[in-house]
Amino acid sequence: MIGLKRGLVKGARISALGVHVPERVLTNDDIAQFLDTSDEWITTRTGIRERRIARVDEAASDLAVAAAERCLAASDIEACDLDLVIVTTISPDHLMPATASIVADRLGARRAGAFDVQAGCTGFVYGLAIATAFVAASIYEHVLVLGAEVLSKMVDWEDRGTCVLFGDGAGAVLVQPTDNGSIFSFDLGNDGSGAQYLSVPAGGSRLPATYATVRDHDHAMHMVGSEVFKFATRTVTESCEKVLDDAGLTVEDVDLFVPHQANIRIIESAARRLGFTDGQVFSNLDRYGNTSCASIPLCLHEASENGRLKKGDMLLMAGFGAGLTWGSCLTKWEL
Ligand SMILES: CC(C)(COP(=O)(O)OP(=O)(O)OC[C@H]1O[C@@H](n2cnc3c(N)ncnc32)[C@H](O)[C@@H]1OP(=O)(O)O)[C@@H](O)C(=O)NCCC(=O)NCCS
Structure with missing residues (x-):
């Protein structure tokens, strides 16, 4: 049931989770090799010591699929059971088609609708809200929400004010119905x-x-x-x-x-x-x-x-x- 109070939703839960990050680690010292910055500046101003960086041939959908497969392996359903695949990202594979279309196809989510959500870094919370509303309204039962980013390809590696802040990775959650009152x-x-x-x-x-x-x-x-x-x-x-x-x-x-x-x-x-x-x-x-x-x-x-x-x-x-x-x-x- 939706609409207990504005923003309050009953009857859905996060039922499985999976993540994937690229293998390559880029430390602050590594960045200081090619940019006028230092581990001391980055750590003090941001708290960041290192980040993961995708391979040249890796895009957001590649990280998303790996995270989604782990999430589904931890769940009680198969990809073909999914009703909806929502990818939240600011570094999509392309402006079009949606990264979600590519992810759903590679997963084998043949009967699922698929779309991307672009709400900046808040995307995951927006995607979760959409999934929860669909499930709580009994429109869908199995909705996969992904956050997937290859931001290393979206930053200017000559701009020390931005490039030191970002990294690559992906996470997926499954939203399913529950009758135990989870809110x-x-x-x-x-x-x-x-x-x-x-x-x-x-x-x-x-x-x-x-x-x-x-x-x-x-x-x-x-x-x-x-x-x-x-x-x-x-x-x-x-x-x-x-x-x-x-x-x-x-x-x-x-x-x-x-x-x-x-x-x-x-x-x-x-x-x-x-x-x-x-x-x-x-x-x-x-x-x-x-x-x-x-x-x-x-x-x-x-x-x-x-x-x-x-x-x-x-x-x-x-x-x-x-x-x-x-x-x-x-x-x-x-x-
Ligand atoms: C980016 C951020 C770390 C900068 O920290 P700050 O304390 O505001 O630093 P400033 O921008 O005032 O810059 C201070 C000085 O450091 C310099 N500087 C910027 N990046 C640097 C770097 N990587 N290494 C060394 N010096 C750097 C600036 O050029 C500036 O030098 P100047 O005083 O000679 O002009 C901080 O503003 C921040 O985190 N903002 C939020 C960004 C964010 O979260 N974005 C994503 C939201 S989803």
């Missing part, structure tokens, strides 16, 4: 007046590809870091307060807070404002950097593997990113 509380937000602070200016209909756009690196990510920083700390806090309030819970009720992994200073600032203790907050940013739509599922997998996230725990996830968008999701962990 999702969502808050999705957007402020398009900040669109210019985080964008890939060229390659779309506003600024199609020309020799000049290639020369000027306009097909790579452009960012005004300080503006994004201010926006992120404010919206994460407000959005988390809203989902907790909607569910009638407080910060004390949350066992684990998994924010989008963009910068450790953003995470610490939001956690402090919300009143979380260190033990309630999860981060693996030091080893993966900002993997955009993949960052939350990568955290969920690691937290679940090492016992930080246990069956029955109350989980709070929060994302923010290009758009500017933000989104939070509160749910009971049932794996």
Whole structure:
């Protein structure tokens, strides 16, 4: 049933999880070999020590398929049972077709609909909300939500202000029905007046590809870091307060807070404002950097593997990113 209260959804759960990251590790020292930066600067300003980098021949769908196969192997269904495949990404294989179409085909999800969600680094939370709504409304039973990114191909490796922040990876969750009363509380937000602070200016209909756009690196990510920083700390806090309030819970009720992994200073600032203790907050940013739509599922997998996230725990996830968008999701962990 949908519509208990705005943003509150009953009758769906995350029932399986799988992740995949490329093998190659690129450390801060490695970057300092070809760029005017240092491990000390990157670690102090961001908390990132290293990130994974995809092979030249690897695209978002390749990482997504590997994550999806692990997720399905951990589930009670086969790819052919899937009703819907949603890929959330800001580094799709192509502008068209959707990466989800390619992923669904390679998985053998023959009867599934497939589409991409583009909501910046908040994509995974948006995708989860869509999947949950479909399942809770009894429209579909088995919805696969992926966050898959090859951001190493979307950054300008001569721009030290952006390229040091991002990494590659993928995560997949299966959303299925439940009758045990599990509740999702969502808050999705957007402020398009900040669109210019985080964008890939060229390659779309506003600024199609020309020799000049290639020369000027306009097909790579452009960012005004300080503006994004201010926006992120404010919206994460407000959005988390809203989902907790909607569910009638407080910060004390949350066992684990998994924010989008963009910068450790953003995470610490939001956690402090919300009143979380260190033990309630999860981060693996030091080893993966900002993997955009993949960052939350990568955290969920690691937290679940090492016992930080246990069956029955109350989980709070929060994302923010290009758009500017933000989104939070509160749910009971049932794996
Ligand atoms: C990008 C970010 C780390 C920059 O940190 P900051 O403390 O704001 O640093 P500033 O941008 O003020 O830059 C300070 C100086 O460091 C320099 N600098 C930037 N990147 C550098 C790097 N990788 N290595 C060394 N110096 C660097 C700048 O050129 C600047 O030098 P200047 O003072 O001589 O002009 C920070 O703004 C941030 O994390 N913003 C959020 C970005 C984000 O999360 N984006 C994704 C959202 S999904």
